[in-house]
Amino acid sequence: MKPLDQEQAIACLVPSLPAPDELLPYLNRMAETRWYSNQGPLYSEFKQAVIAQLSSRNPELPPVHGEVVSSGTAALELALMALKLAPGSYVLVPALTFVASALAVLRVGLVPVICDIDADSWQLTPDMAKKVANQRPIAAVLPVATFGIPVETKPWDDFVEDTQIPVVIDAAAAFAEQKVGQRSNLVVSFHATKLLGIGEGGGVFSRQPDFIEAIHKCSNFGLHQGASQETGFNAKLSEYHAAVGLAQLARWPELYQGYRECHRWYMERINHWSGISSQPGAEHFTPGVEVLLLECEADFVQSQLQRQSIETRRWYYPALHCHPAILSKSELATEPGQDGLAVVDRMSQYLLGFPYHLYLTEQEVDRVMQAIGELTPLKGVASHA
Numbered sequence: 001m002k003p004l005d006q007e008q009a010i011a012c013l014v015p016s017l018p019a020p021d022e023l024l025p026y027l028n029r030m031a032e033t034r035w036y037s038n039q040g041p042l043y044s045e046f047k048q049a050v051i052a053q054l055s056s057r058n059p060e061l062p063p064v065h066g067e068v069v070s071s072g073t074a075a076l077e078l079a080l081m082a083l084k085l086a087p088g089s090y091v092l093v094p095a096l097t098f099v100a101s102a103l104a105v106l107r108v109g110l111v112p113v114i115c116d117i118d119a120d121s122w123q124l125t126p127d128m129a130k131k132v133a134n135q136r137p138i139a140a141v142l143p144v145a146t147f148g149i150p151v152e153t154k155p156w157d158d159f160v161e162d163t164q165i166p167v168v169i170d171a172a173a174a175f176a177e178q179k180v181g182q183r184s185n186l187v188v189s190f191h192a193t194k195l196l197g198i199g200e201g202g203g204v205f206s207r208q209p210d211f212i213e214a215i216h217k218c219s220n221f222g223l224h225q226g227a228s229q230e231t232g233f234n235a236k237l238s239e240y241h242a243a244v245g246l247a248q249l250a251r252w253p254e255l256y257q258g259y260r261e262c263h264r265w266y267m268e269r270i271n272h273w274s275g276i277s278s279q280p281g282a283e284h285f286t287p288g289v290e291v292l293l294l295e296c297e298a299d300f301v302q303s304q305l306q307r308q309s310i311e312t313r314r315w316y317y318p319a320l321h322c323h324p325a326i327l328s329k330s331e332l333a334t335e336p337g338q339d340g341l342a343v344v345d346r347m348s349q350y351l352l353g354f355p356y357h358l359y360l361t362e363q364e365v366d367r368v369m370q371a372i373g374e375l376t377p378l379k380g381v382a383s384h385a
Helices: 020-033 041-055 074-084 100-107 124-133 153-163 209-218 241-270 296-309 342-347 362-375
Strands: 064-071 088-092 111-115 138-141 168-170 185-189 201-205 274-280 290-294 331-333 352-355
Touching: 020 041, 020 241, 041 064, 041 201, 041 241, 064 074, 064 209, 064 296, 074 100, 074 168, 074 185, 074 201, 074 209, 088 100, 088 124, 100 111, 124 138, 124 153, 124 290, 201 209, 241 274, 241 290, 241 362, 274 362, 296 352
Parallel strands: 088 111, 088 138, 111 331, 168 185
Antiparallel strands: 064 201, 185 201, 274 290, 290 352
């Protein structure tokens, strides 16, 4: 792909979607059928292609079933609705995630219980969830694939079997390598900023066909045999977005390898600088965004790099419990005598997202890492250690 002009500022995020000529065959098919929404042929083809992609990752398990919908947030809401929990039930959510995780819980009439993360994985773990569930009646758990690093499904499958508490993995940014568990359910996003971006879209995937059938109905006003049988809403994926999705899947090997290479550039350079570390698991997986843990406070580094025309983002910042609209309607899972969420409260001040896209050059990554490395050893800057 043609790189951006190296004299320009280095952008943090640049979506890569199909060119018009790549879309044209699918748009022509849509025009021929005059079917533009309402779960048409392109929607069905895109859905089956995504299911096939996910099924290939652990084919020894029962078949994957799925539904593709209008957004990742809609997918989260539908997955929670399909669990059929009592109104006001508690859903455990890690504090280090995008606001959509908690907003989806609230919008379907449930209560987020916001908990800390494990410092060794930056994720909510089954052991942590069990500990909280022993203290209050947790009705469901929403683990998050932090920054797109996949969630290990086997421990969560065991958690479901042991506790009978359903699990929906919020893997919005982790489609590239996330697997579908045997008992845990999966939500992904196809937003334009994701590795497989289609503009707007999302999906729910499970090995429980009844669960997906409920989502299929709920995404179309709960309609079945002409009557609304479920409390649903309009979350259908349009044929236009399905057309983009099919064109993107045709490009997927190129997209995936491009992101893998960009991530590799960062991984090869991180060890050369003290005071910079990657997310646990980043050495094995391809993330959705490139986030590093620094020894300088993130806002300081962000302001300094901005002066060098390097754009950065504070992904998942502030943490969930620092958003007034969420905190006022949620509960915190804290240790006795603990005021906050210790790991998240500490780490979130030092996490920063760096340029990561298919138009980035290796020389630009060198420039980014050089700029970070020159800042992190500065004396007098607060340390998170």
